[in-house]
Amino acid sequence: MLLLTLVFVFPAASELQVPLLFWSSSRDLWAPLENAHEGHITTDIQLSSYLDRALEKGPRNVLLFLQEKLSIEDFTAYGGVFGDKQESVFSHLENALESAPSSLILPSVDAYAASTLTSYLKKKSGASPLQIDPATLRKLKPNDIFPALLxxxxxxFTSSDSMAPKEILLGNDEIIGQVMSALRSEDVPYTAILTAVRPSRVVRDLSLISGDLGRHLLGEDKEFYSLLPETSPLPPVSYKDTKSRILFWAEDFTVTHESETRNLTALTFGAPTLNLTGSSWNSSSAQLVLTYDNLFGPFLTIKFILSSQFYPVSAQSWFTMESLEIHTNSSLVIFTSPQVTAPSIYSFHCQYVTFKSSKEVKSSFGSSDWRVSFYNFQIQAFNVSDENFAQASDCAGFFSPAICMGLVIAIVLLFFLLYGLHMILNLNTMDRFDDRKAGFLIIAQE
Structure with missing residues (x-):
């Protein structure tokens, strides 16, 4: 199978590469790979040559499957590499590659080149990318939306997901299968691309390390990783009028209703079509509104309500998130959040922020079991400068539970130490010794 070639012939070289797969309904679209030796990394120039060929000689309908994270090791772990296709979670992808008249697999593409793929396709095709979710695509006929750049x-998988990585990858493969089936049924010519924003696994490049593979100091790992640039995080959400007014970012952003969990990270940060309609700002209040189509119904709207107030005692203004609201087609849920507060000249940061249903205004779901979770949450609504967060006021207090426990243990140990010293210092030596059990000494007199 083609994916077996990707796994065995081209092992991953480092954490800065992602795989990229092309397939098209046109024949003879790509020539055989050049420089197809083990460890070869496709640069941005080489990638652009493949893309130009696809856009010039192939169909004008381009479909980009952009996964948040993907590495060659995902195909190794979940791709059924032992020949049992039923064990592979990429069965639909494998069928698409095998049945396509033209296909091309680039096992190791420079992560920076892959991250700029969307903007490159937009520039070359002259069409803005239409971001669409699988639920919407199932409702539309391909002829209604093509030609386009979809x-x-x-x-x-993230640490906050309740699903295993294999289940998530299996769900992604199902989406690819549904899209390919819809295109074949409507006989729509297409060129499809699958890649990722960044790799999912940290893989060590042994070719960059001099010496043998025996014992080595732990500090050598730092020297190796210092050679690698860090992967750029997704940009924050920025609401602007005349300039940037509100900034919001999280490393992981999930919404859960009853048993259904949706990860909104990729749909929120760096998404070119994020809907901010309804957002507003003035010097004393701000409102950030995020709207998503076809989530938990026809739409899902999340509102961050913030305010700023001057306090004479501290002689400065503080901002507070008054509430977070969830709007759907049939319900409105409000969360109060007095813990999200900071001086207005700072941003607010917290490693974990979770909101659970606190007040339900109306609902037809029969349950108000909503949960919104953020990991590495940061927000700023006032005094934003140059689209950069100001210095963060962290939610972690000085006296954390660990510090309090340490102080209690230290006080107990100090008490025992002082008590022991007191006992030692009050020891007295006896000035004489009596043995009352012994008999009296009798000396006879003559």
């Missing part, structure tokens, strides 16, 4: 973002 962008489907696929999630990946």
């Amino acid at each position: 962008l489907l973002r696929l999630p990946y």
Whole structure:
């Protein structure tokens, strides 16, 4: 199978590469790979040559499956590499590659080149990418939306997900299968691309390390990783009028209703079509409104309500998130959040922020079990400068539970130490010794 070639012939070289797969309904679209030796990394120039050929000689309908994270090791772990296709979670992808008249697999593409793929396609095709989710695509006929540059973002496993990585990858493969089936049924010519924003696994490049593979100091790892640039995080959400007014970012952003969990990270940060309609700002209040189509119903709207107030005692203004609201077609849920507060000249940061249903205004779901979770949450609504967060006021207090426990243990140990010293210092030596059990000494007199 083609994916077996990707796994065995081209092992991953480092954490800065992602795989990229092309397939098209046109024949003889790509020539055989050049420089197809082990460890070869496709640069941005080489990638652009493949893209130019696809856009010039192939169909004008381009479908980009952009997964949040993907590495060659995902195909190794979940791709059924032992020949049992039923064990592979990429069965639909494998069928698409095998049945396509033209296909091309680039096992190791420079991550920076892959991250700029959307903007490159937009520039070359002259069409803005239409971001669409699988639910919407199932309702539309391909002939209604093509020709176009379609962008489907696929999630990946995060620490806050309740699903296993294999289940998420299997769900992504099902989406690819449904899209390919719809295109074949309508006989729509297409060129499809699958890649990722960044790799999902940290893989060590042994070729960059001099010496043998025996014992080595732990500090050598730091020297190796210092050679690698860090992967750029997704940009924050920025609401602007005349300039940037509100900034919002999170490393992971999930919404859960009853048993259904949706990860909104890829749909929120760096998404070119994020809907901010309804957002507003003035010097004393701000409102950031995020609207998503076809989530938990026809739409899902999340509102961050913030305010700023001057306090004479501290002689400065503080901002507070008054509430977070969830709007759907049939319900409105409000969360109060007095813990999200900071001086207005700072941003607010917290490693974990979770909101649970606190007040339900109306609902037809029969349950108000909503949960919104953020990991590495940061927000700023006032005094934003140059689209950069100001210095963060962290939610972690000085006296954390660990510090309090340490102080209690230290006080107990100090008490025992002082008590022991007191006992030692009060020891007295006896000035004489009596043995009352012994008999009296009798000396006879003559």
